[in-house]
Amino acid sequence: MKLSRRDVAAYAREAAVSVLITNVGELVTNQPELQAGAGREGPGPFAALAGAALVIDEGRVAWTGPAARAPAADQVIDAGGRAVLPGFVDSHAHLVFAGERGAEFAARMAGQPYRAGGIRSTVAATRQAGDGQLRANLRRLAAEMLAQGTTTFECKSGYGLTVRDEARSVALAAEVTPEVTYLGAHVVPPEFDGNPGGYVDLVSGAMLDACAPRAKWVDVFCERGAFGRDEAAAVLAAGMAAGLRPRVHANQLGTGPGVRLAVQVGAASADHCTYLDNADVDALASSATVATLLPGVEFSTRHPYPDARRLLDAGATVALATDCNPGSCFTSSMAFCIALAVREMRMTTQEAVWAATAGGARALRRADVGHLGVGARADLVMLDAPSHSYLAYRPGVPLVAAVWQGGERVAGE
Numbered sequence: 001m002k003l004s005r006r007d008v009a010a011y012a013r014e015a016a017v018s019v020l021i022t023n024v025g026e027l028v029t030n031q032p033e034l035q036a037g038a039g040r041e042g043p044g045p046f047a048a049l050a051g052a053a054l055v056i057d058e059g060r061v062a063w064t065g066p067a068a069r070a071p072a073a074d075q076v077i078d079a080g081g082r083a084v085l086p087g088f089v090d091s092h093a094h095l096v097f098a099g100e101r102g103a104e105f106a107a108r109m110a111g112q113p114y115r116a117g118g119i120r121s122t123v124a125a126t127r128q129a130g131d132g133q134l135r136a137n138l139r140r141l142a143a144e145m146l147a148q149g150t151t152t153f154e155c156k157s158g159y160g161l162t163v164r165d166e167a168r169s170v171a172l173a174a175e176v177t178p179e180v181t182y183l184g185a186h187v188v189p190p191e192f193d194g195n196p197g198g199y200v201d202l203v204s205g206a207m208l209d210a211c212a213p214r215a216k217w218v219d220v221f222c223e224r225g226a227f228g229r230d231e232a233a234a235v236l237a238a239g240m241a242a243g244l245r246p247r248v249h250a251n252q253l254g255t256g257p258g259v260r261l262a263v264q265v266g267a268a269s270a271d272h273c274t275y276l277d278n279a280d281v282d283a284l285a286s287s288a289t290v291a292t293l294l295p296g297v298e299f300s301t302r303h304p305y306p307d308a309r310r311l312l313d314a315g316a317t318v319a320l321a322t323d324c325n326p327g328s329c330f331t332s333s334m335a336f337c338i339a340l341a342v343r344e345m346r347m348t349t350q351e352a353v354w355a356a357t358a359g360g361a362r363a364l365r366r367a368d369v370g371h372l373g374v375g376a377r378a379d380l381v382m383l384d385a386p387s388h389s390y391l392a393y394r395p396g397v398p399l400v401a402a403v404w405q406g407g408e409r410v411a412g413e
């Protein structure tokens, strides 16, 4: 969606007044305790109110409760019985790149397997692209996410793989989100063929120094064909010493050490978790490391879906994210991921919506998003539907009627 200058001014005026959204058919709060200040603790378990209302003031949720008891506000919006949810939190995306790999996808659907090395073709295109081209691509994808209800997203570097190209990738990502991840350790670039140790030294040294000032997170692709356990541990340790917080691409293409490494270093999230053994599940269930599942990848690579039920039943915290990237999964739709999680991974509609909102917030260690408790950032999605379940019940249908971010209406009527 493209806003005119006049629209932006109108939205800014709107944000300066309190707004009551009433006649909400279902208000998903992820915050069972509704007393003042409850939201400051961050998201709780799935919770929803029927026949509800919500007040936005100064960019925050100021009140939620039964519509009949709603306080007055400067502006009133009648939701007409539609559902309102917290904005989606996409905790895993790779949006800084050039080029596309549609032909590779088509070939894969015709029977060729996905390999981590396909990343290299995007690296070549990204290195050749100018800053303006990368910025335009990034902003288009960020706008695409927002129009679909994603109000918080993480964005990784990882298609530059030189000091210069990683530094500019991180700088571009920082223009669109505070959740910036340094992923110099995505794959070993061709100029380091036969010398992965030399590349790990670069990622842990000069490249890290150039990227750390604008990044919040450090990530590594711990996988056969990418980085082994000791290499990944070295990259994470260097990043943490530079003040970054760890997250890990783990166990996407096969079993391996990624999940246990993530738990050992206290990572906020272990992402993918497609191939887990019992020790991995136990490690996730007994730690604060979120298991972030990316079912769009399995859809797009024809790998088996992660066993969400096994993780949930063991007590692990599960998040859903898109992994939006040009190779293994080029969707920006959290609604699509929710539908896949419900249909293919046997998550309930409540579990899937929680994982795509509160779960993502946990995976980014954010207390202010992923829920609509009092004090939360007023990031909201209104659906053209009476219930959250329609996100899976009506897959592929554009159900987002309106989006608010920080109390400002940024999409919709």
Ligand SMILES: [Zn+2]
Pocket (backbone or CB within 6 Å): 092, 094, 249, 323
């Ligand atoms: Zn990824």
